[in-house]
Amino acid sequence: MSGFTAPHCGALRASDEGHEVDLYGWVARRRDHGAVIFIDLRDRWGAVQVVIRDAETLSARLRLESVVRVRGKVQRRPNGSENPRMATGEVEVVSDDLEILSESQPTPFPIEDPEEPDEKNRLEYRYLDLRRPHMTKMLELRNKVNRIIRDYMEEREFIEVETPILTRSSPSGARDFLVPSRLHPGSFYALPQAPQMLKQLLMVSGVQRYYQIARCFRDENLRADRQPEFTQLDVEMSFCDEEDVFTLIEGLFAQLWQKILGITLPVPFPRLDIKESYLRYGTDKPDLRYELEISDLGDALRETRAEIFRKVLAGGGVVRALSVPNGKELARRELDELVTVARGAGGQGLAWLPGPMEKFLSDGEMSDVRRLTGAGENDLVLIVADRRRKAETVMGLIRQEVARRRKLVREGEWKFLWINPTYLFEEDDQGKLTYAHHPFTRPFAEDMPFVEERPYDVRAHAYDIVCNGYELGGGSLRIYDPAMQERVFQLLGMPLETIRARFGTLLEAFTYGVPPHGGIAPGIDRIVMMLGGTDNIRDVIAFPKTQSMSDLMLGAPSEVDSEQLDELHVKVVPPQKASS
Template structure:
């Protein structure tokens, strides 16, 4: 059963009627949230994406409509017309709670089977079930609010960039594979058998070409693709706000993006982001927080104890320093009474970050200090460690000794784990932004036995570090910057190399021969022969930004049709097996079929 509209028009959305509309004849359309039959009256809560309106049907209002209304069930799709009146029993939980609609006519546009999931806020259902019936999951008001925030954010971004002279320009989805980073998604070509397009991991090369073309302010809200093992809050296809500018330096890119961030947070959340946003070098972030995306909403900074323990007889500390590593600590405030089992679990936790173990000192009182390593130190030595760590009575000092990279990574992770266990951020609603700058240009990949670009091969080195590109590549810092919010990277970018000589030095440092560089990036290098301007930009993860703005911790909540943790869509059943004829046309033969 399903009636047609026959010219009937919706005059108002369900969530819009207010007291000033009382007396009006209106038509609303939507889905049945709930139906109650109270004898002579039938109440229907009708829902659309704007909210819920109570509709009342009675024999005295319209007998035919009353009888028809009694047939409906949850999630039936209806069109209802009638007169808006003041509601006798006000519902303060609803924006429409002071009015109700007297149902004078009703059309059942379509019926619904009993939904496999409840259409309600804060649904507790298995994720794969929600994804299988995503079209129902998206009916839920909390999901609709998130996608509305996504729409509004994208509009604010477009408006702001348009006001500031940026042009929105699309770049190709079918492009060339340049395997430097995550795996590409490949698309076979029918016209060129044996050859493949790649879906873009980002529009990096094309936006640089647009700068060469003279479009000095470009942006795009664009889909990007990476074929990588999925972790929490990663998707195989994701959306970037991509921005590039010509004739700029780092400060210029940062300044306009701070204004963009301020606009978005003010208009979406009415939050005032204080400008300028603080900046921190990569080196400071790693040394203080063990992360290049530090969460600054709580303290617990890493302290270097190496100076005060370098002469000690404790082999673990002494050997780590002798081998060029360090001994560092964080202090858990008021945790001196933490049980041994909990501390041992923290020790196991840091081992997952390649630390060999966790030493600790419980500063119980001025006269009582407990530690499994106290036998290796004099009382004065222990006091010196506590002073260096800036520990107070009642604190627990947690210490790791190893290579610097291991120490910082392990303590950075331990810092976040303790914040979670101690509920330091439970009621913290602040938005703590920081720019991380001066990243290393290159990092050494032990598996490939060569340096790889920390950002990408076109990132400009700091002027004063160019001299080290050939002699000491690991020392070179980049003109790169990330914007970090509450321990998550929102976006990152850099000033690009526009000088051929510097680009050649960069490729050499990366171990690329001239032939290899031209094979991978030839069309960009060719373009750079023709007067490229100084340029730079940034790309934001739109999905991650919407997570913050909508208050969710699950990236799938802010994407209309996401994939699950296996990059599979339970709803559409993609990826799927295709017809043999399609494969034959592409010259593809499947040698091994995954039967899962």
């Protein structure tokens, strides 16, 4: 009998009673009573208890995590010895032949211990980390998500088209990973940050409904929810409007949540203007599982005697506040910790009322503050004054931190929303106009008449989908009208050569009959994170990298032979060591 066709350890049930089986698996636990030994034999599907008698010769070699084959009979456990905590707990397999296929040394960390091993060890011995049942579940979950996505998209007549990994540096804003060309000295391929241009070209090709579970690469710094390579459900569709995209994606999320968690998500998802999101929540990916809304105190404090506030407002900055319910009971130590959070985000600090600032505020100002923030008797008002973006970032983090500390987050809720509309342009570091998304994002036609006077008020047909404080994806309708496209490039002040070099292919393609189109790209890693109940993207990627982008298991990146470099026409220039 082949072990491949043998029954699964974790699948045995009372109905299998009496069956003679061969089992293959790993020794998960061993309980040695001398003349009788119990082992829990684990495979991907779970574990079952095996009873071994007369096993003197073997017992010493039955090490944890060794791979064994057991032949025996499935029987009901003796009355009273059933284990309700195991799915297979009603039965056991009585061994009459046991073979050790492969012995295991003691593992660098316990496989069965519910406690998480150190991250370093997990990543160095990732193949063992993945053996932990929790991680095996994550792999299975991710597979299930992919399958549901594929079924869903196929049912709606989308076709999956693969796009190249060796491609050309693309228009989006992240740093590229480059691959030197052997045949073209001095030239490089870029790994795709997203198949953006290709999926739009597929619309010109007449594919009409494209999707791809696509690997994307961005050479930017990592976060708990960001890896340098990640996977997107890349979608593009022709002849669609925003509602089509929303409906499609809401349906997909509803199905995922239904099929995996058994939860019915209310659709459609609410929509929130991005400016409003920044104002009220201090972020473009608000967590709506708690209230805590931020208020703007600008109008109330413009003339205040409190110099810090007045100066910031006079200098074009903002003053924002958050009322903490029953915050008066916050200890001074906790306030100091919040100040540390604010400073950690680059903020100047944090003021609070009632508090030391109070004496600089008039009665009228105090009552305005209370009115604007909705603060009651026992509430504490936290205040940040800074340049707008900084104040928003700081307040957003403070809001999160307060919610976490005060346990205001309603666990178990799923607060999906669309960030929409967004705006076409942003200000860059130099105060210049730049695109908020990418230069093909379709503006609201009705907003174009005032683009000269108020460019930052021009709305865009762009959207992000957000859940519980995570951005799960984003997309837009694309410009297909050459006149509109030209206008946008002109407003951005992009030189013709730059446009041709970076977007020439797409613009030319658009002269051959381009359907109006749009798309979106939900991040699969983050979706699996949410469904798997983890807050770390490494838990849903089989072989992830560390924060410094190393693969501790394989030892990547690594140096290569000078012959390889020569062949690629690449010369390494070591970084300048700081002189001591």
